Structures are given as structure tokens and as C-alpha cells.
Amino acid sequence: MAVKGTIVVDTEKCKGCGVCVVNCPFGVIALSHEVNSKGYNFLHMVSPDKCTGCTSCATVCPDSVITVYRVKI
Amino acid sequence: MDINDIIKPENKVYGKSSVLTDNIMHYCPGCSHGVVHKLVAEVIEELDIQDKTIGVSPVGCSVFAYNYLDIDWQEAAHGRAPALATAIKRLNPDKYVFTYQGDGDLASIGTAETMHACNRGENIVIIFINNAIYGMTGGQMAPTTLLGQVTATTPYGRKAELNGYPLKITELLAQLEGTCYVTRQSVQNPAAVRKTRAAIKKAFQNSMMKKGTSFVEVVSTCNSGWKIPPVEANKWMEENMFPFYPLGDMKDR
Ligand SMILES: Cc1ncc(C[n+]2csc(CCOP(=O)(O)OP(=O)(O)O)c2C)c(N)n1
Ligand code: SF4
Ligand code: SF4
Ligand code: SF4
Ligand SMILES: [Mg+2]
Numbered sequence: 001m002a003v004k005g006t007i008v009v010d011t012e013k014c015k016g017c018g019v020c021v022v023n024c025p026f027g028v029i030a031l032s033h034e035v036n037s038k039g040y041n042f043l044h045m046v047s048p049d050k051c052t053g054c055t056s057c058a059t060v061c062p063d064s065v066i067t068v069y070r071v072k073i
Numbered sequence: 074m075d076i077n078d079i080i081k082p083e084n085k086v087y088g089k090s091s092v093l094t095d096n097i098m099h100y101c102p103g104c105s106h107g108v109v110h111k112l113v114a115e116v117i118e119e120l121d122i123q124d125k126t127i128g129v130s131p132v133g134c135s136v137f138a139y140n141y142l143d144i145d146w147q148e149a150a151h152g153r154a155p156a157l158a159t160a161i162k163r164l165n166p167d168k169y170v171f172t173y174q175g176d177g178d179l180a181s182i183g184t185a186e187t188m189h190a191c192n193r194g195e196n197i198v199i200i201f202i203n204n205a206i207y208g209m210t211g212g213q214m215a216p217t218t219l220l221g222q223v224t225a226t227t228p229y230g231r232k233a234e235l236n237g238y239p240l241k242i243t244e245l246l247a248q249l250e251g252t253c254y255v256t257r258q259s260v261q262n263p264a265a266v267r268k269t270r271a272a273i274k275k276a277f278q279n280s281m282m283k284k285g286t287s288f289v290e291v292v293s294t295c296n297s298g299w300k301i302p303p304v305e306a307n308k309w310m311e312e313n314m315f316p317f318y319p320l321g322d323m324k325d326r
Contacts, residue, residue, distance in 0.1 A: 053086055
């Protein structure tokens with residue numbers, strides 16, 4: 001059965017550390033060129049179609065700013 | 074399928090623990106402290122013990138842990154968390170009592186309190202964040218600093234002749250009769266994070282079974298103190314800390 005996932009990032013609380021980026025198995029996410037009000041390059045999705053909702057990114061995030069959703073299709 | 078059709082409460086598979094407050098953590102970007110806080114919160118949520126848990130925070134970067142987990146807390150003098158936790162647990166045996174301590178706090182100024190609480194077999198959980206440095210005060214050498222490691226007080230690298238050897242306090246504690254569970258874990262990737270969560274859960278459960286002290290070391294990064302960016306700091310930890318501080322259970326009974 002195929003799955004499709006997506007994430008929602010609390011961009012104001014993201015600190016742009018990047019540890020989630022290197023732990024995404026599918027190259028879905030990257031740090032944005034834009035910054036939040038603290039000056040951090042927050043996380044965003046660059047290939048949203050590839051997200052499986054595996055939760056790897058959110059599991060390693062020190063600031064708990066990623067919420068993961070997944071559906072079976 | 075449109076993303077907005079996926080973002081629905083019934084499809085949520087992972088999010089912030091309800092035991093964490095909404096306060097933005099003061100930790101540097103990528104600091105391991107945030108991950109371990111989250112895991113303690115998730116275990117407390119899973120075991121449904123939010124109103125039965127008392128934490129003791131240390132002196133060090135995690136001195137403000139009480140701002141981030143919505144449970145009862147006490148703040149101990151530097152290194153004294155296991156002594157304070159001893160009193161709290163003995164007076165409130167029905168509560169889950171844990172300390173959360175850095176390597177400077179636990180393995181330097183608080184060595185005596187750590188050793189004796191573990192040797193008495195107090196029914197508490199000790200969570201030990203070993204980032205091989207004094208993070209809060211600007212990156213000075215800790216007892217756990219590796220040989221050759223550059224810190225603010227070892228600018229040419231730690232030398233055994235001058236600074237002594239790095240202290241494997243967790244191995245020492247595993248030898249004590251009072252400890253029931255002693256393990257060393259890490260949080261740099263999803264598999265490691267899951268293992269650490271399971272270790273913290275086991276430690277909390279042990280504390281109600283009167284088996285003795287459970288001790289969970291988490292080999293951690295201090296990217297600011299090490300002056301290495303977060304992702305590279307995790308690599309540095311794997312390459313340099315894991316050979317000297319190998320992961321795994323040292324004792325489980
Ligand atoms: C009695 C006393 N001595 C020294 C200090 C200074 N001090 C504050 S935090 C700290 C060490 C913190 O290092 P660690 O426990 O490893 O925590 P980290 O910040 O690395 O998480 C020291 C020496 C103090 N606050 N009180
Ligand atoms: S791990 Fe968390 S804080 Fe760090 S960049 Fe990713 S979302 Fe932002
Ligand atoms: S849920 Fe998995 S696939 Fe999706 S962005 Fe996070 S790590 Fe990548
Ligand atoms: S100084 Fe080190 S231990 Fe303290 S918050 Fe920053 S990275 Fe974490
Ligand atoms: Mg430290």
C-alpha cells in the first residue's frame with residue numbers, strides 16, 4: 001500500500017539547525033533562503049511530492065517544530 | 074493528492090508532546106538538550122504520569138529545563154541534584170523522580186552526590202547529558218573532555234600529563250551495587266532517538282519497581298562550545314566520542 005505524507009513547520013520557532021535536513025531519507029526538505037524574525041533560515045519543503053510522512057525529520061528536531069501527517073493511498 | 078487534504082487531525086502521526094510548554098527553548102540551534110527534553114516529555118505523556126513526576130534541574134545550560142516541561146520541578150545547587158532527588162523520592166515514594174544533569178554538573182562538582190545516590194540505590198532516574206564540555210560557561214574543559222580536544226581552557230588540546238584522563242563515570246556507576254539499569258545512548262538520528270526514548274521509559278518504569286537507580290547517559294553535542302556547526306557536530310561526536318564512549322547497555326537487571 002502506498003503512503004503520502006507532508007509536514008507543517010512552525011517557522012517562527014525553527015532555528016535553522018539543519019539536523020532534520022540530513023536525516024530526511026527522500027530529500028524533501030531544505031533550509032529556506034528567507035529568514036524568520038529571529039534571523040534563522042527556517043525549514044521548508046522543496047520536493048513535497050516525495051514526502052512519505054516517515055517522521056524522521058520531526059524525530060530528530062530539538063525544538064519540536066515539525067508536525068507530520070500521513071495518509072494511505 | 075493535495076497537501077491540504079493530508080493536513081487533518083486524523084492523519085497526524087507525529088507532533089510536539091503535550092507535556093512540553095510553548096516556551097521557545099533557549100538552547101543553541103541543534104543542541105542535543107532539546108531532543109532529550111522532548112524524549113522525557115514523550116515518555117511522561119505515554120506513561121500518563123504528568124501529575125506524578127518531579128524533575129530536578131541542574132546548573133548548566135539545562136538549568137532552565139523547568140521552563141520547558143510542564144511538570145513539578147526543583148532546581149538544585151550545582152551538582153547536588155541526586156541529593157535533592159533522594160530527599161524528594163524518600164518523602165514522596167509514589168512520585169516518579171528524576172534528575173537531568175550535564176557532565177560538568179554530574180561528573181565534576183557533583184561526583185560525590187552522583188556516586189553515593191547510585192551506591193545507595195535510590196529509586197530515581199538520572200539523565201546525564203555528556204557533551205564533553207562546560208557548555209553554559211563558555212566551553213571550558215570538563216572531566217569528560219577527550220584527550221586532544223580543544224576547549225577554552227585546553228587551547229592546545231587536553232593533555233593527560235596536565236589535565237588527567239577523561240572520566241568514564243557511567244562505567245564506574247555500573248559497578249555499584251545500587252544501580253539496576255545503566256546505559257549509554259545518543260540522539261543524532263531517528264534510530265538513536267528511538268533507542269534513547271525506550272531507555273528513558275525503562276528507567277522511569279524501574280523507579281517504581283524499587284530496583285535501584287537507573288542511569289541514562291546521552292552522548293551529546295555542544296556545537297557552540299565545540300565551535301562546530303550542528304550537523305558537523307553530530308559527525309564529530311560519532312567519529313570522536315563514540316570510540317571512547319561506546320553506546321549500549323552496561324547493566325540491566
Ligand atoms: C558552585 C558553582 N561553581 C561553578 C559554577 C559555574 N558553572 C555554571 S554551569 C557550569 C558547568 C556546566 O557544564 P555542564 O554541567 O557540562 O552543562 P552544559 O552546559 O554543558 O549542559 C559551571 C562550572 C556555578 N554556577 N556554581
Ligand atoms: S531540526 Fe527543527 S529547528 Fe532544526 S532546522 Fe529542522 S525544523 Fe528547524
Ligand atoms: S516526514 Fe520523512 S519524508 Fe517527509 S520530510 Fe520528514 S523526513 Fe522527509
Ligand atoms: S552552549 Fe552547548 S550545551 Fe549549551 S545550549 Fe549551546 S550547544 Fe547546547
Ligand atoms: Mg556539558
